[in-house]
Amino acid sequence: MTACAHPGAPAPPKPPRPHSIILLIGDGMGAAHVTRARALRGKDFQIGRMRTTGLIMTASANDEVTDSSAAATAYATGVRTNNGYLGVDRHGKKQRTVLEAARARGMATGLVTTAIFGDATPAAFSAHHLDRKDRVAVAKQVVTCGADLLISGGLDTLMVPLEELAPIGGYTIAPTLEAVRQARGRVLAIWRSSPLDADFADAPLPAIASAALDRLSSDPDGFFLLIEHEGTDSASHMHDGKALDAALRSFDETVGIALDYAGTHPGVLVLVAGDHETGGLQLLSDGGIAWGTEVHTGEAVPLFADGVGAAGFGGVHENASIGQALLRLVDDQHTQLRDGRQ
Numbered sequence: 493m494t495a496c497a498h499p500g501a502p503a504p505p506k507p508p509r510p511h512s513i514i515l516l517i518g519d520g521m522g523a524a525h526v527t528r529a530r531a532l533r534g535k536d537f538q539i540g541r542m543r544t545t546g547l548i549m550t551a552s553a554n555d556e557v558t559d560s561s562a563a564a565t566a567y568a569t570g571v572r573t574n575n576g577y578l579g580v581d582r583h584g585k586k587q588r589t590v591l592e593a594a595r596a597r598g599m600a601t602g603l604v605t606t607a608i609f610g611d612a613t614p615a616a617f618s619a620h621h622l623d624r625k626d627r628v629a630v631a632k633q634v635v636t637c638g639a640d641l642l643i644s645g646g647l648d649t650l651m652v653p654l655e656e657l658a659p660i661g662g663y664t665i666a667p668t669l670e671a672v673r674q675a676r677g678r679v680l681a682i683w684r685s686s687p688l689d690a691d692f693a694d695a696p697l698p699a700i701a702s703a704a705l706d707r708l709s710s711d712p713d714g715f716f717l718l719i720e721h722e723g724t725d726s727a728s729h730m731h732d733g734k735a736l737d738a739a740l741r742s743f744d745e746t747v748g749i750a751l752d753y754a755g756t757h758p759g760v761l762v763l764v765a766g767d768h769e770t771g772g773l774q775l776l777s778d779g780g781i782a783w784g785t786e787v788h789t790g791e792a793v794p795l796f797a798d799g800v801g802a803a804g805f806g807g808v809h810e811n812a813s814i815g816q817a818l819l820r821l822v823d824d825q826h827t828q829l830r831d832g833r834q
């Protein structure tokens with residue numbers, strides 16, 4: 493098209509686009525949480541390996557302080573919406589998600605969280621609903637989103653029994669990580685939740701990330717993978733410093749898995765972000781912590797990017813710009829592939 497518009501002039505080279513995207517979200521993870529992770533992890537701090545940094549403004553469409561559904565909808569669809577809404581704009585109109593765009597381009601897709609099945613962050617990528625609390629309706633939508641891989645907690649509190657839920661979307665139930673690796677077709681793995689959405693007893697998040705990458709990486713069209721740690725948020729609501737530290741260690745280790753994968757597989761973009769800050773976390777001079785609130789706060793959250801296309805994520809962003817950028821990357825990469833084949 494460019495060549496027709498400017499006959500004789502070579503088309504300007506497009507910036508490189510990632511083949512695959514790994515988005516890691518620490519729910520409720522503000523700058524103080526990341527600083528705490530650095531203190532805990534020392535020289536093993538994995539987020540510190542990421543070479544591009546940014547800052548995300550987190551307000552939702554109807555509140556200076558967002559909840560996780562509006563925050564994730566901004567990342568998933570590029571549209572800022574009201575608290576409580578999933579995958580729709582503030583008027584309730586359904587919005588295309590990054591997961592849907594990736595699927596339409598033939599990419600493999602996966603949603604991984606330590607939260608319960610159908611919880612806000614993954615649900616914003618896979619459902620369209622005005623009420624995140626309508627758990628039955630949301631769960632049934634999530635399971636029909638067509639993702640190759642759905643992994644979460646909440647086996648003990650499922651509103652729809654697992655044996656009923658899985659067939660709705662044509663999923664095979666995988667009770668272990670080994671089963672996740674070996675299953676054919678779509679895989680649904682739901683563990684019993686741990687207190688405060690900590691790592692599952694027999695499937696820590698870094699090991700799940702590893703299995704998910706194994707599983708999705710065989711697709712020649714690339715993949716989009718969302719990995720969320722919910723423990724950072726839950727521990728911050730409950731002011732549980734020990735649980736927070738465990739969640740931060742696990743999340744940072746998971747980031748390391750993603751970065752190692754990107755280091756050995758060309759064309760991968762890794763993004764790490766919070767969706768909002770929780771708890772008003774304060775770091776004290778004696779190395780201890782204190783809390784300012786039991787709810788979310790409206791402060792900006794840090795963003796980290798590395799790999800192909802990372803440069804576009806430096807600087808200050810509105811939360812919805814992240815979703816817009818992700819949609820552009822998914823759409824453009826495949827336009828480039830198609831042009832390349834002509």
Ligand SMILES: [Zn+2]
Pocket residue numbers: 520560725726729770788
């Ligand atoms: Zn929260």
